[in-house]
Structure formats: C-alpha cells, structure tokens
Amino acid sequence: MAIVLTFEDNIVATDKQGYLLDHLVWQKELALVMANNDEFELTDAHWEVINFVRQFYLTYNTSPAIRALTKAMKVEFGEAKASSRYLYKLFPEGPAKQATKYAGLPKPARCI
Amino acid sequence: MTSIELATSVVLSKECGLAIINSKAPFSSTYGKDALDVALIFGSFEQKVSLFFQGDGVYQLIANQDGRLVSIKDYLKTFSAFEFYDIEDIYVCQQSLVNRQLDEAFHINDVQVLTSIEFGLALNRHQHILRF
Numbered sequence: 001m002a003i004v005l006t007f008e009d010n011i012v013a014t015d016k017q018g019y020l021l022d023h024l025v026w027q028k029e030l031a032l033v034m035a036n037n038d039e040f041e042l043t044d045a046h047w048e049v050i051n052f053v054r055q056f057y058l059t060y061n062t063s064p065a066i067r068a069l070t071k072a073m074k075v076e077f078g079e080a081k082a083s084s085r086y087l088y089k090l091f092p093e094g095p096a097k098q099a100t101k102y103a104g105l106p107k108p109a110r111c112i
Numbered sequence: 113m114t115s116i117e118l119a120t121s122v123v124l125s126k127e128c129g130l131a132i133i134n135s136k137a138p139f140s141s142t143y144g145k146d147a148l149d150v151a152l153i154f155g156s157f158e159q160k161v162s163l164f165f166q167g168d169g170v171y172q173l174i175a176n177q178d179g180r181l182v183s184i185k186d187y188l189k190t191f192s193a194f195e196f197y198d199i200e201d202i203y204v205c206q207q208s209l210v211n212r213q214l215d216e217a218f219h220i221n222d223v224q225v226l227t228s229i230e231f232g233l234a235l236n237r238h239q240h241i242l243r244f
Binding site for chain 1: 152155156157158185186187189190192193195196197198
C-alpha cells in the first residue's frame with residue numbers, strides 16, 4: 001500500500017512505510033501529521049525521544065538501533081528513561097522504528 | 113620468548129570475539145561502510161567486536177573528510193557513536209601511518225597505535241576475522 005503524506009497542500013515524498021525520503025524537510029508540524037495519520041498520539045515524553053533520536057542522527061549520521069539508543073539516552077536523561085521497557089511503553093511498535101519515523105529519519109537498517 | 117612476552121600472550125589469548133580489518137580508503141568503494149555496518153550490527157547484539165585499521169584503511173581515521181563532497185553519505189561521522197555500541201577496541205597500524213606520512217591524529221578518541229608485531233598479536237586474540 002502506497003502511503004501519500006500531504007502537508008500544507010504538498011505531497012511529501014516517503015518510502016513504502018511512510019518514512020521521509022529527505023530528512024531535511026522535517027518539521028514538528030509534519031511529525032504531527034504523520035502521527036495523526038497513524039492514529040498515534042505524541043506526548044511530551046514521546047517528543048523527548050523523538051528530538052533525541054533526531055539529534056543523534058544529525059550528530060552521527062545514523063539512526064540508532066534500540067540498544068545504542070538506550071545507552072545514549074542514559075547519558076542524557078539518566079537510568080529511569082534509558083530502558084527498553086520505558087521506550088517500548090512509549091513506542092509499542094519498536095522505539096527505534098517509530099521514533100525515527102516521526103523524527104523524519106530513514107528507517108534504521110539494523111533495526112529492532 | 114621472554115617471560116614478559118609470554119605473560120602478555122597468555123593474557124591476550126583469553127580475549128575473543130570478532131576482529132574487523134579495514135584495509136581500504138573511505139569513499140572510493142563501499143568496503144568501509146560495509147565494515148561499519150557489520151561492526152554496528154555486532155555491537156547492537158552485544159557481541160564483542162574490535163576494529164583494525166591497516167594499509168589505506170588508516171585514511172578512515174583521518175579528520176576533516178566529508179563524503180558529501182563526492183555525493184556519498186559521510187559514514188565516518190558514525191565512528192563517534194562507537195561508545196553506544198560498546199566498540200572500544202580500535203587499533204591502527206603504526207607502519208601504515210608512517211608509510212603514508214600521516215600523523216597519529218584521528219577524528220575519534222581512544223585509538224591505539226600499534227607496531228606491526230603488536231598489531232599481529234592483537235589480531236591473534238580474536239576467534240574470527242573479517243577483512244574489508
């Protein structure tokens with residue numbers, strides 16, 4: 001099934017699973033539209049992870065897989081938020097997968 | 113073999129895991145990127161992996177290169193994320209640097225410069241070796 005992402009009357013190019021083809025067109029409002037299309041609600045806790053994942057990508061040029069994500073988050077947010085349990089609660093379909101999507105990044109190649 | 117060498121090799125032989133040898137310059141081929149992908153996969157699954165840079169592979173550790181200038185994703189930036197993948201053992205061959213008149217200045221920290229003999233010994237501690 002092809003997914004057509006429309007934002008401010010323009011069609012935004014995505015891959016088959018709805019990930020942006022160009023991460024530079026990302027903005028917060030676009031993430032809200034993507035989440036809305038998936039019937040997924042983004043809370044402040046979600047945004048914390050989304051922003052973190054995006055920053056990770058911009059710094060290291062790669063989307064973090066779950067284990068690297070939790071290790072990196074531990075440095076930033078401390079032990080409580082750096083567990084895969086916490087992240088899976090927020091993103092039941094897989095934190096690395098879902099958070100990168102709303103952060104406008106490519107789907108992690110090495111992905112759980 | 114002297115007692116020191118013997119002691120060293122005994123300690124070293126206890127280690128195991130995967131060694132990945134990087135022997136090609138970045139961006140002229142996909143070898144470097146492929147090696148990185150394998151390393152990150154092993155790291156993601158908590159498998160011990162060490163990186164070795166030898167021959168033209170040492171150019172992958174030199175700073176101020178940007179693949180985007182030749183329309184290639186700058187995968188070298190990802191090297192800075194190794195700590196999140198538990199990749200801590202990074203070795204570079206001193207002779208390869210000398211041959212190319214390169215300084216021991218790298219774009220990531222904690223790179224260990226080894227003589228040819230040390231390089232070989234370090235490689236020998238691993239059960240499996242992949243060469244890129």
